[in-house]
Amino acid sequence: MTAHRPSADGSPDRDPSAEQAPAAGTRTAPTGRVTTGFGRYLLKHVSGAAVSLLLVLFSSFFIFRLIAGDPIDQLTRERPVTPEQREAMRAELGLDQPMWNQFLDYITGTLTGDLGTSLQFRRPISELVLERLPATLLLAGTGVVLAVLLGFWIGTRAGWKQGSRFDRAHVTTGLLLYSAPTFWLGMIAILVFARYLGLFPVNGMRSPSTPDEFLPQALDIGHHLVLPVLTYTAVVYAGYLMVMRSSILDEVGADYLTTARAKGLRDDAVRRRHAVPNALLPTITLVFLAIGGIVNGAIVTETVFSWPGLGSLFVSSIFYPDRPMLQALFVLFSSSTIVAVLGAEILYWFIDPRIRKS
Amino acid sequence: MSTQAQSLSPRAVTWARRRRAMARAWRDYRTQRSGMVGLVLLGLIVVLAVAAPLLIDASALSVTQATGGRMEPPSAEFWLGTDETGRSVLALTLWGTRLSLVIGLTATVAAILVGTLVGITSGHVGGWYGWIALRVSDWFMVLPSLVVAIALLAVLGRSVATTVTVIAIVSWSGTARLVRAQTLTVQARPYLERARALGAGHWHQMTRHILPNVLPLVLASATLLVPSAILMESSLAWLGLGDPNVVSWGSILNRASNNGAVSAHAWWYLLPPGLAILVVVAAFMMCGRALEAVFNPRLRGEAP
Numbered sequence: 001m002t003a004h005r006p007s008a009d010g011s012p013d014r015d016p017s018a019e020q021a022p023a024a025g026t027r028t029a030p031t032g033r034v035t036t037g038f039g040r041y042l043l044k045h046v047s048g049a050a051v052s053l054l055l056v057l058f059s060s061f062f063i064f065r066l067i068a069g070d071p072i073d074q075l076t077r078e079r080p081v082t083p084e085q086r087e088a089m090r091a092e093l094g095l096d097q098p099m100w101n102q103f104l105d106y107i108t109g110t111l112t113g114d115l116g117t118s119l120q121f122r123r124p125i126s127e128l129v130l131e132r133l134p135a136t137l138l139l140a141g142t143g144v145v146l147a148v149l150l151g152f153w154i155g156t157r158a159g160w161k162q163g164s165r166f167d168r169a170h171v172t173t174g175l176l177l178y179s180a181p182t183f184w185l186g187m188i189a190i191l192v193f194a195r196y197l198g199l200f201p202v203n204g205m206r207s208p209s210t211p212d213e214f215l216p217q218a219l220d221i222g223h224h225l226v227l228p229v230l231t232y233t234a235v236v237y238a239g240y241l242m243v244m245r246s247s248i249l250d251e252v253g254a255d256y257l258t259t260a261r262a263k264g265l266r267d268d269a270v271r272r273r274h275a276v277p278n279a280l281l282p283t284i285t286l287v288f289l290a291i292g293g294i295v296n297g298a299i300v301t302e303t304v305f306s307w308p309g310l311g312s313l314f315v316s317s318i319f320y321p322d323r324p325m326l327q328a329l330f331v332l333f334s335s336s337t338i339v340a341v342l343g344a345e346i347l348y349w350f351i352d353p354r355i356r357k358s
Numbered sequence: 359m360s361t362q363a364q365s366l367s368p369r370a371v372t373w374a375r376r377r378r379a380m381a382r383a384w385r386d387y388r389t390q391r392s393g394m395v396g397l398v399l400l401g402l403i404v405v406l407a408v409a410a411p412l413l414i415d416a417s418a419l420s421v422t423q424a425t426g427g428r429m430e431p432p433s434a435e436f437w438l439g440t441d442e443t444g445r446s447v448l449a450l451t452l453w454g455t456r457l458s459l460v461i462g463l464t465a466t467v468a469a470i471l472v473g474t475l476v477g478i479t480s481g482h483v484g485g486w487y488g489w490i491a492l493r494v495s496d497w498f499m500v501l502p503s504l505v506v507a508i509a510l511l512a513v514l515g516r517s518v519a520t521t522v523t524v525i526a527i528v529s530w531s532g533t534a535r536l537v538r539a540q541t542l543t544v545q546a547r548p549y550l551e552r553a554r555a556l557g558a559g560h561w562h563q564m565t566r567h568i569l570p571n572v573l574p575l576v577l578a579s580a581t582l583l584v585p586s587a588i589l590m591e592s593s594l595a596w597l598g599l600g601d602p603n604v605v606s607w608g609s610i611l612n613r614a615s616n617n618g619a620v621s622a623h624a625w626w627y628l629l630p631p632g633l634a635i636l637v638v639v640a641a642f643m644m645c646g647r648a649l650e651a652v653f654n655p656r657l658r659g660e661a662p
């Protein structure tokens with residue numbers, strides 16, 4: 001089928017098999033074909049993601065156990081220890097085992113949810129991660145939803161009226177916000193809105209004085225959430241804006257839009273019902289590929305605002321240094337992006353018919 | 359006779375063609391206002407960075423020789439106020455330009471070299487090697503760059519060299535993918551078939567035919583990589599992972615947050631380094647977008 005040369009003669013898409021399939025088979029035949037197609041597609045992407053996840057485990061072991069050197073030196077930096085104590089610590093942490101055994105222990109431990117013990121909190125890492133996870137999801141989730149909505153909406157309008165005042169103003173604003181370092185924007189937001197104007201709390205997620213009921217607590221968290229979410233959105237939305245804008249620009253001259261206008265549709269309807277759905281597809285791919293950026297932004301924003309999530313936990317572990325925690329969060333952040341991209345690829349099967357055809 | 363022989367020399371023909379192409383690219387570039395604004399800004403910034411020792415002596419960076427008070431607001435003596443040790447924020451910001459630019463540029467050059475090498479070889483050679491190279495660059499592309507950079511810096515130690523290495527490690531993959539895609543396109547063109555038929559080896563094909571064709575794209579992508587490298591450096595330095603012995607914009611802001619500049623309302627301490635990052639990054643982005651529009655006809659005329 002690849003040898004087939006479509007549109008060499010200017011005729012529209014000629015895929016003989018696609019045209020014959022419904023006619024040749026019974027009702028079940030095409031359905032069966034689609035399922036095996038999806039099965040193969042799924043298998044290909046799931047196995048790819050599995051290899052990526054293994055690579056993450058492997059590289060985290062490589063970074064934190066091999067090039068990081070002996071953790072005992074780090075742990076005993078400030079106090080004198082006898083060689084016997086060192087040996088005891090090594091045995092306790094499993095460091096007296098051969099490297100290969102350590103690696104297997106590490107892999108099985110991670111796969112069964114045992115991420116080790118944090119050095120700074122002296123508690124199981126999985127417990128700490130579960131405690132901190134909701135705060136991160138709240139901040140990053142709200143921020144991403146806002147950024148996507150804002151970016152797509154402005155991007156569509158800017159691309160639709162390319163070169164207009166609206167377009168130029170928003171592209172410039174987006175470019176400037178995109179150029180600002182997240183942490184600096186956060187610091188300035190704190191300085192202006194929390195310190196000078198006193199509108200919002202300086203940092204954290206809750207005030208200690210809030211009554212212990214649902215509504216006051218929710219309002220308090222919402223109040224604390226405003227500045228971090230705005231900072232986060234400000235930096236992230238510009239990327240979505242640019243992608244959506246150039247995607248719309250690709251569609252603007254298309255013939256089907258002229259047809260839609262010729263039918264007498266209003267400009268608004270042409271944009272919303274015809275141009276946007278087509279422009280969304282490439283945009284969604286890019287947005288999912290940029291998921292790593294969401295994690296980056298969350299780490300920096302949480303640190304600026306002392307937001308009690310996983311990002312600030314990661315940063316606070318650098319200087320302790322809490323190697324097991326760093327390692328666990330490295331694996332967690334990396335694998336969550338891999339899983340998210342896998343999810344996007346599966347979603348793509350359902351929203352883009354072209355993938356099903358090829 | 360001799361003039362004709364000269365004009366027929368393949369090298370001369372090639373270079374004449376390249377000069378024409380460059381002149382055309384420059385003409386297209388000049389029509390883009392934001393690209394020209396970015397270029398002028400960059401020129402000014404580079405001049406300031408190079409001339410820093412002439413404008414303000416390096417002794418202004420020394421904590422022991424500081425003459426100002428603790429976090430003084432701007433005055434006639436200190437135009438942009440002082441930091442917590444009494445040093446001039448203006449001097450710090452000006453000198454910070456050098457390090458931020460050097461790290462951003464070096465890391466970009468390293469990333470571009472690796473990315474181009476991997477991209478061309480994986481696209482040209484293909485097979486198992488090409489598949490593995492593609493998977494590895496995809497893997498690097500998906501991983502959150504800051505997480506990888508923090509993890510590496512936390513174990514490698516803090517210095518300018520490690521910062522550059524780490525930024526290069528997290529940013530080569532985009533270039534590799536781009537170059538690979540372009541290599542595959544070039545590869546399919548008939549003149550490569552002709553070159554192969556005439557007995558051109560892999561090295562000749564890659565350096566003489568593919569490389570010149572991917573270079574414009576590489577240039578545009580490099581210009582867009584510098585700002586992200588500068589932002590990455592400033593984030594890492596702000597987190598406290600920069601070289602403790604040098605001054606960069608990120609490290610100035612790191613000290614500002616550690617010494618309570620925000621609660622002291624010391625806006626003069628926060629604004630200059632941050633604005634400097636913003637201006638440099640925006641200037642590079644404007645140049646990069648203009649270059650992209652020059653080399654990618656689809657985007658032409660799109661510049662704001």
